[in-house]
Amino acid sequence: MLTELNGKSGCLCEPARKGELRCPLNVRPTSEDVVTGEIFGVLKVLNPRWWLPDLLNTALGAERFRRQIFRDLRIELWQKQRTYPRQHLKWDEGQTEVDVVITWENPATTVFIEMKYGSPLSSKTANNNGSGGFPSDQLIRNARIGLRENGWFEEDLLFETPPRDFVLILLTPSTGNPLVQEYRDPDRLRAAIPHGERLKRLPCPLFIGELSYRHVRDLLQQQxxxxxxxxxxxVDGLSEYIDFKLN
Known part of the structure; x- marks a missing residue:
């Protein structure tokens, strides 16, 4: 954060510009991973009672989450998920890496956050260009993976366990992505997932939402x-950084 704010992010050397060398020390100003690390590096330290319910409720547009002590809270970045069962897809799919995964146990809840900064939400994912008859964007892939990981599909398991509450949030410089509204419709969501009829039920009619970076800055300043x-x-340092990245 301080490296960027003080104009010390450096520049690429000639071999790196030619693609002959990868420079791990260069801070790319368009990198969403850098923004992700800075935002959630700060949020990990703050008392979640004063920001986590606000963040989730703002994203969903509903008062779903209350202020509480979040038992066994974990905030993890760039977490690889289990590969989706090949028999349920018409294409070969690798592992999905979720930008931010937040979990706690009272009640058992999982939050997936898809981060975007310098690039839009991808309309295609690896090995899926939409030719299989189902949407191939990153949001529906994260929804499908998250619903399976948290027990919302009917599967042939030896022991059945209760599903975890699940929330999916798109965090970008500005809100208004049409896919968020589309997949908040349960019928459209099921139709966008291969074998969507296996969804026993959904976590809640409102489990997909979106936030802007300004929302994060404003709710932290309010609290x-x-x-x-x-x-x-x-909080003040992060607010300054968010303003810097948006200007």
């Missing part, structure tokens, strides 16, 4: 008075 002094310094 700033509840944080400790060190937390406020982190």
């Amino acid at each position: 700033r008075r509840w944080f400790t002094l060190p937390e406020r310094k982190l």
